[in-house]
Amino acid sequence: MWTGDIMITNPNAYDLIVAILNAIGVYNIILGFFENMGMEFVLRAIIVLVEVAAVVAFALVTVMFLSWLERKMFAVVQARYGPMVTGPRGLFQPIADGIKLLGKEDIIPATADRWIFTIAPYIVFVSVLLVYIPLPFGESLILSDLRVGLLYIIAISAITPVSILLAGWASNNKYSLMGAIRAVAQDISYTIPLAITAIAVVVFVGSLSTVDIVNAQQGYWFGVIPKWFIFLQPLGFILFLIACIAEMGRIPFDFQESEQELVAGFFTEYSGMKFAMFFLAEYAHMFAVSGIIVTLFLGGWTGPAIPLIPIQITSLVYFIIKTYAVIFFAMWLRDTVPRVRIDQLLHIGWKIMIPLALLNLLVAAFVVTAGVI
């Protein structure tokens, strides 16, 4: 991308906004205005705030849409209609749900730890939003191209168990605490194969930056098959997909939300907006994790370029289509299969997936060292 007289490789959204302003021709005027007051950093801060607001708005709208989509798909699989009344085809159902939850009484148990009880849901939500930072939505549509993007994502995902434990502990309820401990056990046991499989992809690419990973998947073999890592590492893709579904806490790894399990979930004591926060966090997490799957294995935003439309927009569209394909699969899985028992879940995570992930890593390392890729 050409901004002025410097060629930037791997531009991010900041550079994109600057380039747009340059193209319109106003950038220099605005920059001069701020420089006169000696406050260029304010301009930078404003541009950064604009992009962050765009991403947060996108996340919230996506979350609302996803909750509608989930209910509609659940209904269609079961041969019924789903929400139909609020809005056309029930599209405003999440808004109605939000209004209902906002109107509920906010109960804090008398023996609970007030501060932690109040901030725990927000910690969950914020830690999920932090994952959106290095996520490449399109060519140069990335908040910040961290050089250690993938490591950052996995590290931030590890905050989620901590916040769940805070929520369960602060409820001062024996069953919430046991539920939180189980959720943490599930999270930890599936983070390990997830991390190992991600490392196998990094071995192919040679860099932890998400933009580099996407760039390494550009191009075609024989002109037809795109060079996505799903074709190079099918086993890795399957393991990563299963680990991500377990991280998201969806059926078949769903025992937290099953009413039939007697130990109530860690969010039983929450009501009203805090409860809504947990569910928003869950859907935002679902989108973010699907975005990571798409980035690592399905080529990110790569796709055939369409003439006359700027590549930023087509890449965004491709990214969203692919992410929704993965989300569709996760929702389809939820509608069809029953739950796994917790000890079977841990058995799969530790005894089956970790050896397979290590095998995958070994093969990847061997292939790279032998100079095949």
Add this chain to the structure above:
Amino acid sequence: METETLLLNVGPVHPSTHGVLRFKLRMDGEIIRDCQIVVGYLHRGTEKFGEMKTYLQFIPYTDRLDYIAAMPNNYAFVKAVEELAGIEVPLRAEYIRVLVMELNRIINHLVMMGSLLLDLGGSTMIMYGFRERENALQLYESLCGARMTFNYIRPGGVREDLPEGFIPKLNEFIKDMDMRIVDYEELVNGNEIFLMRTKNIGVISAEEAINYGMTGPSMRGSGVDYDIRKVEPYSIYSDLDFKACMRMEGDSYARYLVRVDEMRESLHILRQIVDKLPEGKTINQRYSFAPNTGAPSAVTSYFPRIFTPAEGEVYSRIEAPKGELGFFVASDGTTKPYRVKIRSPSFCNLVALPKMVIGLKIPDLIAAFGTIDIVLGDVDR
């Protein structure tokens, strides 16, 4: 290291106990060490009503026992009364009775499959099951006006003849159901996760099943080849060609498969009945007053007001969808029974549950409990 056992209470109000039922579990960590079942939350005193109502008035009370499939309850009581009083039933009435009872078997097994899968987490099956059940319930509504408490079978026959257009709609239902059973098998039977949750869970051997009084499909899942319809045939079952479905393993998966097979067999029986349905009266003439309208086909039943069977006692049982349903009726020559005792399959099947689940975990309790297929109206009466 000394550890204490934890007393955990499931129910009475709980999503997966199929009604109001309470388990008092003694848990050692995750493992169940002792399981006590507390019933009686739905006790309505049906047996006491048996002594206060006449024979005809008691038939709607039997509907409320197993409210998911109510025709066999009616029939079990009516069969006891017919044996006691020596009433003969015309052939067409027998065929209609078997028709409605086998249709009831299908809808009962649909509910069992649906609620088992719902407890395990796959909520699609129950929606499909209830979609099929809706078609059957509309058939029943056209037949006797009610969807759940039919009150249709009378001593001496049935209350009314089949309406116009019943048989073509029934044929459609049979064809539809054939395709759907294949769908259900593809959805559930081979599913890895379902197998993981139900194979080798809640195993009970054949001798123990008989000793603990389990009957019906739950017992046939353990390898006991006994179906009352085959061994002591009542009604016209001796003329029909069907087999008693049986599996050998005795775990939850086997009990589930037995019910899927039984649905197929019921469809087979329904086809035979539709072929062979004879013409004729639908109620024994002695027990119906046909008003003098001169129209030969208008036979509705007006049960005689004074119906006094001879003194005596009888115990008669049938193969209800959930197991062996028996009625013990003692009569003293008056219009009201002296004693009615209901041997309900769900009550007796529950006795074996603690034996099946000690040593397992709570999700296994839910899976095993779902395959025994109880309904609380039957347990508590």
Add this chain to the structure above:
Amino acid sequence: MNPAEELKYLLPNSVVSVGIQTNKPLAVIRKEDFLKVAEKVKELGFDSLSVITGVDRVDRIEVIYNLFSYKKKQNLALKVVLDHRSPEVDSVISIWKVADWLERETYDLVGVKFNGHPDLKRILLPEGWIGHPLRKDYDMNTEQFVTIGEDGEDIVSFDGSNLLRRK
């Protein structure tokens, strides 16, 4: 020879009379020898106990056991006649385990005590209920109110004082 007659042949002292229960053979047994007879019946191949019925004939209480044999496909009914003031009979739980709940139900509703039952308490009615409903002299006019207490056990009272909403 039907099973009741066979039983009379084998244990002539315990069987009082042999008859028919509409279409099943019936043997009336002496109360004192009942456990012995039950074991003999189990040996004869009757491995399934269908139902235990308690009937309150006004001057006596009868308990009727209906049995079935899976191997020989035969039915049998046993009857014991008990004293109305203190009806007691031996429990057959050691022979057929389904008698656990069937006997509890007979105790609950008719008031028959089964000696040797490990845990004879009420099953369908709550623990504190007064009276046995299926007796002919049960008082149908007194109301008893039931509610559930703090520990999950039922509380029964006569005047509704334990209910949240008074009548």
